[in-house]
Amino acid sequence: xxxxxxxxxxxxxxxxxxxxxxxxxxxxxxxxxxxxxxxxxxxxxxxxxxxxxxxxxxxxxxxxxxxxxxxxxxxxxxxxxxxxxxxxxxxxxxxxxxxxxxxxxxxxxxxxxxxxxxxxxxxxxxxxxxxxxxxxxxxxxxxxxxxxxxxxxxxxxxxxxxxxxxxxxxxxxxxxxxxxxxxxxxxxxxxxxxxxxxxxxxxxxxxxxxxxxxxxxxxxxxxxxxxxxxxxxxxxxxxxxxxxxxxxxxxxxxxxxxxxxxxxxxxxxxxxxxxxxxxxxxxxxxxxxxxxxxxxxxxxxxxxxxxxxxxxxxxxxxxxxxxxxxxxxxxxxxxxxxxxxxxxxxxxxxxxxxxxxxxxxxxxxxxxxxxxxxxxxxxxxxxxxxxxxxxxxxxxxxxxxxxxxxxxxxxxxxxxxxx
Amino acid sequence: xxxxxxxxxxxxxxxxxxxxxxxxxxxxxxxxxxxxxxxxxxxxxxxxxxxxxxxxxxxxxxxxxxxxxxxxxxxxxxxxxxxxxxxxxxxxxxxxxxxxxxxxxxxxxxxxxxxxxxxxxxxxxxxxxxxxxxxxxxxxxxxxxxxxxxxxxxxxxxxxxxxxxxxxxxxxxxxxxxxxxxxxxxxxx
Numbered sequence: 001x002x003x004x005x006x007x008x009x010x011x012x013x014x015x016x017x018x019x020x021x022x023x024x025x026x027x028x029x030x031x032x033x034x035x036x037x038x039x040x041x042x043x044x045x046x047x048x049x050x051x052x053x054x055x056x057x058x059x060x061x062x063x064x065x066x067x068x069x070x071x072x073x074x075x076x077x078x079x080x081x082x083x084x085x086x087x088x089x090x091x092x093x094x095x096x097x098x099x100x101x102x103x104x105x106x107x108x109x110x111x112x113x114x115x116x117x118x119x120x121x122x123x124x125x126x127x128x129x130x131x132x133x134x135x136x137x138x139x140x141x142x143x144x145x146x147x148x149x150x151x152x153x154x155x156x157x158x159x160x161x162x163x164x165x166x167x168x169x170x171x172x173x174x175x176x177x178x179x180x181x182x183x184x185x186x187x188x189x190x191x192x193x194x195x196x197x198x199x200x201x202x203x204x205x206x207x208x209x210x211x212x213x214x215x216x217x218x219x220x221x222x223x224x225x226x227x228x229x230x231x232x233x234x235x236x237x238x239x240x241x242x243x244x245x246x247x248x249x250x251x252x253x254x255x256x257x258x259x260x261x262x263x264x265x266x267x268x269x270x271x272x273x274x275x276x277x278x279x280x281x282x283x284x285x286x287x288x289x290x291x292x293x294x295x296x297x298x299x300x301x302x303x304x305x306x307x308x309x310x311x312x313x314x315x316x317x318x319x320x321x322x323x324x325x326x327x328x329x330x331x332x333x334x335x336x337x338x339x340x341x342x343x344x345x346x347x348x349x350x351x352x353x354x355x356x357x358x359x360x361x362x363x364x365x366x367x368x369x370x371x372x373x374x375x376x377x378x379x380x381x382x383x384x385x386x387x388x389x390x391x392x393x394x395x396x397x398x399x400x401x402x403x404x405x406x407x408x409x410x411x412x413x414x415x416x417x418x419x
Numbered sequence: 420x421x422x423x424x425x426x427x428x429x430x431x432x433x434x435x436x437x438x439x440x441x442x443x444x445x446x447x448x449x450x451x452x453x454x455x456x457x458x459x460x461x462x463x464x465x466x467x468x469x470x471x472x473x474x475x476x477x478x479x480x481x482x483x484x485x486x487x488x489x490x491x492x493x494x495x496x497x498x499x500x501x502x503x504x505x506x507x508x509x510x511x512x513x514x515x516x517x518x519x520x521x522x523x524x525x526x527x528x529x530x531x532x533x534x535x536x537x538x539x540x541x542x543x544x545x546x547x548x549x550x551x552x553x554x555x556x557x558x559x560x561x562x563x564x565x566x567x568x569x570x571x572x573x574x575x576x577x578x579x580x581x582x583x584x585x586x587x588x589x590x591x592x593x594x595x596x597x598x599x600x601x602x603x604x605x606x607x608x
Contacts, residue, residue, distance in 0.1 A: 226581055233574040240452070240567040243560075247449055 025071065028151040032063065047129055050114025058165060062157035065206065070153035075209030077148045080156050081283075083202040084145060085339040087163045088138050089332055090198060094170060094191045095131045096328040099123070101182040104130075106173070109180065124301060127327065132298035134162060135331070139291035142338065146284040156206060163199035167192040219276050219344045227273050230346050234265050248325065249306070250315025252370075256362045263361065264354030271409040276344040277352060281404050283342050286352055289359060289397040290334060296363075296390040297327055305386035312373045352401065359398035366391035450544055451564045456507045456603055457540055461565050463514035463596050464533050465572020469580065470518055470589055475526045476577070480569035482530035484562060487541035491558050494545020503543050505607040510536035512600025518593025521586070540565075 036059035044052035095103075104126030108115070115121060141155020170192035173181055183189075222230065242258040306322035309315075334355065340348030371385040451457045461483075468479035493500075514536070517524070544561045548554065579585045579592070 223581075226578065229574050229578050229581075233571060233578065236567050236570040236574065240564060240571070243564065243567075244449060244452060 025150050028149075028154070029067075029071075032059075032066075032151065032154050036060075036063070043129070046116070047119050047125075048115035050111060051129060054165065058158060058161045061161050062154060065157040065161070065203070066154045069207055070157065070209075071150065074148055074150055074153060077145050077152070079205050079210055080153075080202065081142070081146055082339055082342060083198055083205065084138075084142060084156055084159055085287075085335065085342065087159055087195065087198045087202065088135060088142070089336045089339065090191060090195045091138075091163060091166060092131075092135060092328060092332050092335060094166065094188060094195060096324075096332070097184055097188045097191060098170075099323065099328060101184050101188065106178070106181050110178070123323075127301055127323075128298055131327075132294060132301070136291050136294045136298070138162070139287050139294060139335070142287035143284050143291065146280075146287060146342075153206070156202070160199045160202040160206065163195050164203070167196040167199060171196070221275070222273055222346070227269070230273070230350075231265065231269060234261075234350060238262060238265070245325065248321045249309060249317040250313040252309055252313045252315075252373075253317075256365055257358070260358035260362045261354050263357035264350060267353040267357060267405075268350045271405055272349040272353065273346070275409075275412050276346075276349050277341065277405055278408060279342045279344060281408075282352060282401055283338055285397040285401045285404070286338050286341055286355070289355055289394050289401070290331075290338065292390070292394040292397070293334075293355075293359070294331060296387055296394060297331070299390045300387040301327060303384075303386040308370065308374075308386040312370065312377055352405075356398045356402050356405075359394045360402070363391040363395060449564070450547070450561050451540075451568060455599070456504075456511055457543075457565075458568065459596055459599055460507065460510045460514055460536060460540060461568035462572035462575075463511065463518060463593075464536075465569040465574070466576040466589065466592060466596075467514055467518050467529065467533075468569075469573045469576025470521060471524055471526065471529055473526070475529060476573050478526055479529050479533055480566070480573065482534040483537035483540075483569070484565060486534040486537035487544070487565060488558065488562060490538035490541025490543075491545035491561070492541075493538075494542040495548060495554050497546070500539075500542060503539055503546075505604070506536070506539040507543060508600065508603035508607045510539065510600075512597060512604050515593050515595070515597030515600045519590050519597055521590050521593075 036056070040052050040056035040059065043055055098104075104121050104123050107126070108121040119125070138155065138159050141152060141159060144152030145156050146152070170188050174183060174186060174189040174192065238258055238261045241261070242254050245257060246254045301323070304319070305326075306317040306319060310317045334351060337348050337351030337355070340346075341352055342348070366385055366388045371382055371388070374380065374385065375382055451461060464480055464483050468475045468477075471479065513532070517529075517532075541561075545558075548557050576589060579589045582588065
């Protein structure tokens with residue numbers, strides 16, 4: 001019989017466990033407080049009071065909600081994560097519409113007083129500070145949330161409050177008396193309403209978490225017919241996408257992206273088409289990959305990757321086409337892949353493979369292909385090529401994900417052979 | 420069902436964005452992708468053919484493609500036709516309705532219906548060709564992309580029908596396309 005008094009080893013072990021947990025929570029709290037203060041002050045000095053107030057207010061409200069409802073006990077992430085990911089998908093879609101509507105110019109013209117004198121809000125600055133920064137933070141938050149870590153719930157609060165405020169801003173812009181805003185068929189209005197719904201229901205889930213875990217959908221193994229139909233669908237999609245990209249960007253990016261897609265499809269057919277990837281293991285890595293990759297996209301925007309490619313391929317690739325395909329439309333599908341992966345669907349499992357192959361084989365081209373082609377073509381030395389400094393980081397979760405998939409696949413194969 | 424709704428809304432919004440930009444850049448390949456009306460109609464043809472089943476899976480889209488080529492040639496000749504944009508919007512509406520109603524249609528009737536719409540889609544493509552482009556290359560471009568969209572629609576339809584409540588989901592997709600068709604038709608009136 002186990003001694004259960006205060007001198008028993010079990011008692012000390014339990015106490016140490018509790019103490020470790022408290023330490024971890026306190027570490028999270030201190031990190032969150034110092035990071036949010038630093039971020040708000042940095043934004044205030046660099047950009048202006050408007051964005052600093054918005055991010056500061058969101059962080060404060062998130063901190064209050066987190067401490068009151070989610071700090072002491074961490075509920076299951078299965079009830080929160082799908083909404084959180086869909087929220088990110090919607091915010092990127094909303095920003096796509098804003099891009100079409102020239103939102104950055106609209107904001108700068110109407111709210112000039114909220115920016116510092118030395119700062120000019122153009123499209124690039126808008127993308128970096130108001131799209132890339134929050135979306136990358138949210139994706140990092142998704143990593144912690146999917147791992148059910150305490151700090152993940154701060155990000156959940158932050159995300160849902162951010163979605164609420166952004167949807168309210170959009171509603172104000174759409175319904176307010178602004179003659180200078182291009183409404184683009186009021187698509188921003190539809191998206192803002194959807195985002196508002198997602199964010200409010202997400203907050204309600206955080207306030208009143210359900211005791212029981214929401215079951216992740218059971219998978220039905222694909223029949224041979226379904227597998228072939230999916231393959232046909234994916235190949236057709238890849239061909240249509242390849243043709244589109246070729247007409248816009250020339251052969252170089254097509255080789256990298258379409259090669260990754262086809263490689264991903266082969267990987268998917270060999271492994272996760274039979275048994276979908278374990279979402280608890282792969283979704284955190286996938287979201288981390290997406291966060292690091294979106295930062296990489298930010299670097300490409302800042303340093304004009306499209307112009308760099310155009311200079312070596314001789315095929316013009318305009319900023320607008322690059323922005324639409326790489327910074328907005330692509331990420332909508334990639335982030336939606338995380339939701340689909342969580343639900344163990346075919347789409348998510350394919351996108352996972354596409355991303356893994358793309359990060360491992362495609363991203364090193366920033367070091368091994370593009371600068372070298374330029375060396376040969378332009379007769380210059382080995383110099384910086386757009387996207388170089390952040391290209392390799394998404395490889396880390398991609399390699400870890402690949403190892404997990406291969407290990408799991410071997411394990412399942414062994415189990416089937418034993419049966 | 421919410422996620423299907425969400426996907427459709429995002430799909431709808433994305434296609435409107437690009438059509439708004441009107442940036443097919445003179446490429447035949449991009450033309451069907453940069454107009455929401457073309458995009459939905461072409462995917463709907465695939466979905467409907469999957470719903471009818473059997474030989475319709477390839478015969479119905481083939482009728483659309485054939486008449487699209489004919490329409491393209493007529494468009495190249497600069498022969499004036501009226502209400503083309505309205506007919507294209509109407510095609511989205513009627514194809515969505517056909518999928519939603521899920522009535523047993525004969526392949527001949529379905530083929531004839533989509534052939535009429537295919538003609539107008541092809542005409543619009545042909546009439547909008549930039550002067551600098553080669554007609555044959557341009558036509559091959561838009562026919563290849565249209566074929567891709569038909570395949571995506573048909574295979575998606577077959578995959579949806581493999582699911583337990585696939586028939587209902589497909590009908591719901593039809594309803595969504597119908598609603599978008601109504602919206603587009605109103606815009607063209």
